Amino acid sequence: MRPDAITREECVALDRRDPLAEFRDAFVIPEGVIYLDGNSLGAMAKAAPARAARVVEHEWGSDLIRSWNNAGWFELPLELGDKLAPLIGADAGEVVVTDTTSVNLFKLLWAAADMRPGRRKIILEGSNFPTDNYVAQGVAAARGLEVVLVERDAIADAIDEDTLAISITHVHYKTGHINDMAALTARAHAAGALAIWDLCHSAGALPVDLNGCNVDLAVGCTYKYLNGGPGSPAFLFVAKRHLATARQPITGWWGHADPFALTPGYAPAPDIRHFLTGTQPIVSLSLVGVGADLMRAADMTRVRTKSIALTETFIALVEQRCAAHGFTLVSPRDANERGSQVSFAHPHGYAIMRALIDRGVIGDFRAPDIVRFGFTPLYVRFADVWDAVDVLVDVMESGAWRDARYAEREAVT
Amino acid sequence: MRPDAITREECVALDRRDPLAEFRDAFVIPEGVIYLDGNSLGAMAKAAPARAARVVEHEWGSDLIRSWNNAGWFELPLELGDKLAPLIGADAGEVVVTDTTSVNLFKLLWAAADMRPGRRKIILEGSNFPTDNYVAQGVAAARGLEVVLVERDAIADAIDEDTLAISITHVHYKTGHINDMAALTARAHAAGALAIWDLCHSAGALPVDLNGCNVDLAVGCTYKYLNGGPGSPAFLFVAKRHLATARQPITGWWGHADPFALTPGYAPAPDIRHFLTGTQPIVSLSLVGVGADLMRAADMTRVRTKSIALTETFIALVEQRCAAHGFTLVSPRDANERGSQVSFAHPHGYAIMRALIDRGVIGDFRAPDIVRFGFTPLYVRFADVWDAVDVLVDVMESGAWRDARYAEREAVT
Numbered sequence: 001m002r003p004d005a006i007t008r009e010e011c012v013a014l015d016r017r018d019p020l021a022e023f024r025d026a027f028v029i030p031e032g033v034i035y036l037d038g039n040s041l042g043a044m045a046k047a048a049p050a051r052a053a054r055v056v057e058h059e060w061g062s063d064l065i066r067s068w069n070n071a072g073w074f075e076l077p078l079e080l081g082d083k084l085a086p087l088i089g090a091d092a093g094e095v096v097v098t099d100t101t102s103v104n105l106f107k108l109l110w111a112a113a114d115m116r117p118g119r120r121k122i123i124l125e126g127s128n129f130p131t132d133n134y135v136a137q138g139v140a141a142a143r144g145l146e147v148v149l150v151e152r153d154a155i156a157d158a159i160d161e162d163t164l165a166i167s168i169t170h171v172h173y174k175t176g177h178i179n180d181m182a183a184l185t186a187r188a189h190a191a192g193a194l195a196i197w198d199l200c201h202s203a204g205a206l207p208v209d210l211n212g213c214n215v216d217l218a219v220g221c222t223y224k225y226l227n228g229g230p231g232s233p234a235f236l237f238v239a240k241r242h243l244a245t246a247r248q249p250i251t252g253w254w255g256h257a258d259p260f261a262l263t264p265g266y267a268p269a270p271d272i273r274h275f276l277t278g279t280q281p282i283v284s285l286s287l288v289g290v291g292a293d294l295m296r297a298a299d300m301t302r303v304r305t306k307s308i309a310l311t312e313t314f315i316a317l318v319e320q321r322c323a324a325h326g327f328t329l330v331s332p333r334d335a336n337e338r339g340s341q342v343s344f345a346h347p348h349g350y351a352i353m354r355a356l357i358d359r360g361v362i363g364d365f366r367a368p369d370i371v372r373f374g375f376t377p378l379y380v381r382f383a384d385v386w387d388a389v390d391v392l393v394d395v396m397e398s399g400a401w402r403d404a405r406y407a408e409r410e411a412v413t
Numbered sequence: 414m415r416p417d418a419i420t421r422e423e424c425v426a427l428d429r430r431d432p433l434a435e436f437r438d439a440f441v442i443p444e445g446v447i448y449l450d451g452n453s454l455g456a457m458a459k460a461a462p463a464r465a466a467r468v469v470e471h472e473w474g475s476d477l478i479r480s481w482n483n484a485g486w487f488e489l490p491l492e493l494g495d496k497l498a499p500l501i502g503a504d505a506g507e508v509v510v511t512d513t514t515s516v517n518l519f520k521l522l523w524a525a526a527d528m529r530p531g532r533r534k535i536i537l538e539g540s541n542f543p544t545d546n547y548v549a550q551g552v553a554a555a556r557g558l559e560v561v562l563v564e565r566d567a568i569a570d571a572i573d574e575d576t577l578a579i580s581i582t583h584v585h586y587k588t589g590h591i592n593d594m595a596a597l598t599a600r601a602h603a604a605g606a607l608a609i610w611d612l613c614h615s616a617g618a619l620p621v622d623l624n625g626c627n628v629d630l631a632v633g634c635t636y637k638y639l640n641g642g643p644g645s646p647a648f649l650f651v652a653k654r655h656l657a658t659a660r661q662p663i664t665g666w667w668g669h670a671d672p673f674a675l676t677p678g679y680a681p682a683p684d685i686r687h688f689l690t691g692t693q694p695i696v697s698l699s700l701v702g703v704g705a706d707l708m709r710a711a712d713m714t715r716v717r718t719k720s721i722a723l724t725e726t727f728i729a730l731v732e733q734r735c736a737a738h739g740f741t742l743v744s745p746r747d748a749n750e751r752g753s754q755v756s757f758a759h760p761h762g763y764a765i766m767r768a769l770i771d772r773g774v775i776g777d778f779r780a781p782d783i784v785r786f787g788f789t790p791l792y793v794r795f796a797d798v799w800d801a802v803d804v805l806v807d808v809m810e811s812g813a814w815r816d817a818r819y820a821e822r823e824a825v826t
Contacts, residue, residue: 285694
């Protein structure tokens, strides 16, 4: 690809040859919107409204309580876990969909502390999306442990004989940098520590091989690249070799060995069910299946190939057409180190992103100065990349971002 | 009411005079079904499908990430908490809707242990629905505390100077017995202990006055009498006087003082937000509002009056018409001690309930021998009570329950 010669026609031609092109038609992308924020909230599959209607009107409204058995509600966390497993290199019986990423990480960090008694340190990336770090701080405070926050290049060296676990997000939410799962997991194991991975920004975005990397425990969300819907329940992975011994502290009836016996004493289920706690939000949970089915139908190698091509094209176009406008690439230039997003720093990033959103190009802003664009290969086209940059060029050259209404900073989720 | 003289005509007349009669039309009750299991999963409001469709198709599908601000998704846990507050005798700012009952109880028991350092005992009702007891066992194991399980009449006497909290379910899931919130809370306070209440079987079923009883902490679900939909997120109450000091351990970003600052260190929100953890399942959460709005439109005193009349009628009719069939009332005979359900023990309870369900009378079975019928005043009519007993009479007199297909015990949620 010659950065100085990418035309819209070339992008359209790439779309014509795209083996994933047909997937776009399975999603709703609103008229006039170029959606580059699927790394924050994935787009809605066209099948989602009908699925929601079936769960609400039929399973709840008509079948009522009988749906716990007849519609398989009680088994959904396991069924969906098995559905996601191949997307993250896990086996059936190692994954459940339940609760939130933060609650699930609490369970796993707690379990990890028990699996490495006497060790005190949990190592996380300091600039990580902070909820994982907050949860680790909560566990550490509760158990007299120490949270060690280091930056990317210092993680490996921070691991020592007092480390009980590393708890690392696979793809950095802000920069899109991929942390080396195989190498860091091996390094942790060499020191006798556990490796916990957060897949929020990698599950569904790139091939993930938890078992191939010998990962111990993992969490992730389903509402970004897995298109499960707003706040859809999260997933949790426990490697088979740990299932018999790993124990989480939020011991509710869904994690009991025999939940319907209603015995007074808690007895942990001997399998992944132990990591469940209470009754799950069935409507939201059901929608996870719609997104997961689409992702399973796509070949993850093709997803990754297209993802790299999309981000390469975007970087090339921005650097070619906005060279005069002060954008600094924050994401890794090497595609092998980059997830499915591109971030640029710009001193007026906030106003620029507001101007873009007003013109239908939806990315997001991350303080203090980062504009972030997510590229979800199932529904973003090469022509969208070209058009998005075209709008960016216009916003910069017209000075539209200087409009007073873009100046005030508001909460951006 | 003369038990020996209740006719269907009298029941129809009661329905005609029922000031809550109009509410039934706001719910979907499937043709041919008499639904006496709203204490397990509340019926669907007619407004629920449209609300689900709006959240899925419009807020998610069309507005995408913008709905976190524009549709108020981020504020939903607090907005819904404020909506539920008057139904449970709480003030605005004391309630959030989030996570599950079990996860929320974990947070509150943990907080309670910190609020009463040095004390070791958590007292629960042994025959309670066991998830609360399991969660308490998890907290106790984590913190070196002791779970004391006693039965109803022994709770008050079990409270001593080493008790950090009682954690009691207001209405017993199996018998429908109301535990005396005011008296037990006062008894706990007299010993310096905290009072935690689980409102799963009382919120929306009878007037609850948390602040009037000086309760410290409470949890409850929204999918029973509050009609929030299957597994809809639970609620959590912290009395205003404790908000500045009570601290829960699952410290995620939604509980941070400034969640969007994304600072590396956790700082608890100074209000009820601190009890939030992670991103909530928005579709399920949104439906809680539909059920809550209906319940708020009904006067809780009228709900309670009708509830008592329904359960009195049911007990009278069963005892009048099934006297020969071996049912033993398990629920309190005194309506003042009874929630909105009636339970009878019968040696063939399982088969009888299966036969009833097959004939459209949906109640549920609780091991080892209890048939349980819930009476939800917003959509159950006096004529339904009469008709349900008529079906019961038929099942018993015809011997239909002896059918082989009702013999095998299956999981009943």
